[in-house]
Amino acid sequence: MQGDGSAATAMLGLDGFVLLAVSEYAGEVEQAIETTQNEAFCRGCGVQARLHDRRPTWVRDLPAGGRPVTLVWVKRVWRCREHLCSVSTWTETSPAIRARASWTERARAEACRRVGQDGHCVAQVAADFGVGWATAMAAVREYGTPLVDGPARLVGVEALGVDETAFLAANATRNTQFVTGVVDVGTSRLLDVVPGRSGKALTSWVNTQPEQWRQAVQVTALDPFRGYATALSTSLPHAIRVLDAFHVTRLGFTAVDDVRRRVQQDTTGHRGRRDDPLYRIRRVLRRGADHLSQPAWTRLLAGLDAGDQDGQIAATWIAAQDLRLLYRAKSRAEAQRRLHHWLVHCADSNVPELHRLARTIDSWRTELLAYFDTGGVSNARTEAVNLLIKKIKRIGHGFRNFDNYRLRLLLHCGVDWHTHRPTPLRGRLPRLAA
Ligand SMILES: [Zn+2]
Structure with missing residues (x-):
């Protein structure tokens, strides 16, 4: 029980305070x-003080009953009773x-939680x-920074996901600025964001960890x-890298x-x-073959028939589908076999883009096949975090200050809030006798 044990003070719920009176002021609660x-006792001489004056001070608090609240x-x-004491009067604090x-402070903490x-x-x-905005942001910074900087947040990471995301879009005076997001793949927690898309940024972050x-x-x-692969092979050499x-x-x-x-441009000149x-089948072309309905298939084939005269798009489309299906291989050995056939198929084609794709995939062969050694670790959750990052950016209407951006992102995607969940209504017993 708090304070004087009255119903009013229970409603107030502010430690160390009692509620004296409630009134309305311009539709708000005061x-x-x-x-x-x-x-109170004098901090100078220790003598018991006497009450000298009462002064009201007005502060905003949490809303109550849907209305803004001001506390008076x-x-x-x-005042110290001892007139020889150098301390004369002082105002109480809380x-x-x-x-x-x-x-x-509870309103400031709640503002931080809402943001x-x-x-x-x-x-x-x-x-x-x-x-004001600056007042609110100061509360977010003060209450948020300890949550974000606490060492407990980074504990227990076994699978680390790394991904880039745009921080500021390009305009006339600057290029698009990227940040590197580091994610705990196991829990989808955003661990940190570092400015830049470079192996160096990632290496220095990893090296600051114990x-x-x-x-x-x-x-x-x-x-x-x-850049990321090199950074991870030097800073976490024992960890298996999975593409x-x-x-x-x-x-x-x-x-x-x-x-x-390219085919569009070559055949029509525009x-x-x-x-x-x-152009009409551009979306159908990006779908997995097993997700195509009968009408979609018909449309796809008609489009290719009309526009893909020497079959280059079809060849690339088949390669893209095969690459996607590679991940359904039951074992590493099977995946390796299929990858080999796939690379040969690409090399034998007459499509320059497929040659380039095959070279890229071949250079990542180890990391690609490692997928089958790790029980299918995937960065898909990192991508989910990236979607959240985009959402926060939209809300913030584009950030200019990296520290604010990092704080907001980590508070949203990287912190366990442990907020109080309401207890169920059912099964409660009446506790008010009167
Ligand atoms: Zn004194």
Whole structure:
């Protein structure tokens, strides 16, 4: 039981305070409160102080009953009774409401949670609490930084996923800026984001982790970017590097797109237009063959018939499908056999894009086949985190400050919030006698 044990104070729920009165002010709720500390001793001489004055101070608090709440804290001003003491008067303080703060600490913590866990934008949360943007962001920073920087967040990582994501889109004065996202593949937790898309950025991040942590990482999942692979082979040499299935499949379909565009240009002399047969099947071409309906098949074949005269698109499409199906191999040996046939098929084709794709895949052969040694570790979860990253970016209307961006991302995708979940209503017994 808190404070004076009254119903009003139970409603207030603020440690060390009791609720004195509630009134309405312009459609909002105003609650007068005071601390439960009704005696004080001088910090100079230790003598019991006497009450000198009362001064109200207004702060924002959590909403109650759907309405904004302002607390009027009637602060006590104490005076030392000992006139020889150099301490004359002082105002009481509370950790719940800091000196000169415009809102309570619990409101600040909740603002941080809403921005972090719920992913709401800072401006909206600031408006809901009736504070300024900078005030709200300061609370996000103060409450969020310890959650993000705590060492516990990184514990227990066995499979590390690495992926790039765009941080700032290009404009007239700068190129697109990339960040490298590091993810715990096991739990889909975003571990960190580092500026830049380079092996160096990744290496220096890994090297700041404790030796024990690095030793515990067994597998790394990565997209086909040589910089990451080199960084991981030097900084985590014992971990098995696995090329992510999603990215491999995407390389195949990108080749299909490339060939379609080239053939389109060569045969019609212009880029794809709405009525061009190849342009009309561009989406069907990107789908897995086993997901095609009968009408889609018919459309696909008609489109190829009309636009793919020497069969280059068809050849690339088959290669992309085969590459995708490679991942259904039952064993590493089977995958290796199929990969070999696939490479030969590409090399024998008359499609330059397939030659290039085969060279790329061949250079990643070890990492690709490692998929079958690790029970199918996939970066798919990293991709899911990437979607969240995009969502946060949309809410923040594009970030300019990397530290704010990192904080917001980690609060949303990298922190266990342990928020209180309401207990069920069913099965409760009546507890109010009156
Ligand atoms: Zn004193």
